[in-house]
Amino acid sequence: MADNYYRPSGFGGFSFLPPIIKNLLIINGTIFLLQIMMQNILFEGVPAENILIRWFALMPLGAGFEVWQLLTYQFLHGGFSHILFNMFALWMFGMEIENEWGSKKFLIYYLLCGIGAGLAHLLLSPILALGLAPTIGASGAIFGVMIAFALMFPDRYIYLYLFIPIKAKYLIVILVALEFFMVDSASSGVAHLAHLGGAVFGFIYIMFDSSIDISLKRYLRKSNTGYNPNPTPKQSWTANFKRKSEPESKVQDAEFYDIKEDFSNITQSDIDKILDKISKAGYQNLSDREKKILFEASKRMNK
Numbered sequence: 150m151a152d153n154y155y156r157p158s159g160f161g162g163f164s165f166l167p168p169i170i171k172n173l174l175i176i177n178g179t180i181f182l183l184q185i186m187m188q189n190i191l192f193e194g195v196p197a198e199n200i201l202i203r204w205f206a207l208m209p210l211g212a213g214f215e216v217w218q219l220l221t222y223q224f225l226h227g228g229f230s231h232i233l234f235n236m237f238a239l240w241m242f243g244m245e246i247e248n249e250w251g252s253k254k255f256l257i258y259y260l261l262c263g264i265g266a267g268l269a270h271l272l273l274s275p276i277l278a279l280g281l282a283p284t285i286g287a288s289g290a291i292f293g294v295m296i297a298f299a300l301m302f303p304d305r306y307i308y309l310y311l312f313i314p315i316k317a318k319y320l321i322v323i324l325v326a327l328e329f330f331m332v333d334s335a336s337s338g339v340a341h342l343a344h345l346g347g348a349v350f351g352f353i354y355i356m357f358d359s360s361i362d363i364s365l366k367r368y369l370r371k372s373n374t375g376y377n378p379n380p381t382p383k384q385s386w387t388a389n390f391k392r393k394s395e396p397e398s399k400v401q402d403a404e405f406y407d408i409k410e411d412f413s414n415i416t417q418s419d420i421d422k423i424l425d426k427i428s429k430a431g432y433q434n435l436s437d438r439e440k441k442i443l444f445e446a447s448k449r450m451n452k
Contacts, residue, residue, distance in 0.1 A: 300352070
């Protein structure tokens with residue numbers, strides 16, 4: 150397979166799923182099965198699934214909203230096609246992102262995109278006079294994952310309908326644009342604002358995270374500040390000035406002395422003591438006399 154093409158490897162790919170993707174698939178699938186079972190369980194004539202939705206779906210502000218719902222709504226789904234698309238997209242686009250970023254960072258990003266999607270839906274729906282209803286699904290977080298894939302691997306080819314190649318950056322932009330144009334279609338039962346919120350939050354997160362290197366950031370730096378492939382570090386003007394108390398160097402060269410003192414009585418033991426002092430405190434901490442002794446000793450050795 151060419152490096153520039155990206156094909157999910159079928160169900161055989163599940164054998165090497167990274168841990169967060171694997172656990173998210175398991176958790177979402179388990180909760181969806183629980184939802185199905187709870188449809189047939191009644192509490193005072195009310196399906197148990199309705200109670201689950203009431204407390205853990207994302208309820209409108211002032212109509213049952215609780216803070217924890219910004220997290221829990223991401224793990225509930227409205228039908229088989231809903232969870233199938235979300236989990237397939239999570240596997241398809243998220244696996245390589247988790248491998249690139251690491252599991253912890255990917256999980257934080259995924260959940261934050263879902264929370265950002267929920268906030269966008271809660272805050273903007275009343276302003277746009279859209280219908281208020283409980284919101285469920287991981288779609289907002291999934292759009293954040295797709296944005297990350299498009300930014301990290303913009304020129305990867307994805308096969309639409311299994312045989313139409315299209316670059317990731319174009320496919321994701323098209324999907325986000327479609328969500329934008331369908332925002333006012335409240336009757337569709339789809340929280341398009343949440344999708345956009347997850348995508349926008351993911352984009353902002355990546356652009357402000359200095360540890361994530363993408364071609365878009367490099368392009369913007371080149372456009373705004375110019376680009377030099379071999380930059381020469383500029384020396385600070387303060388480097389031209391040194392504090393008076395600062396030594397010129399930690400290591401000083403030995404100086405030559407005009408020997409006038411008689412060092413004929415200096416023994417090897419005296420020299421060893423000076424050498425020990427150098428090893429402990431450095432040559433610069435020797436007295437002038439000790440330096441002269443070493444200099445005289447070196448002259449004798451060279452004769």
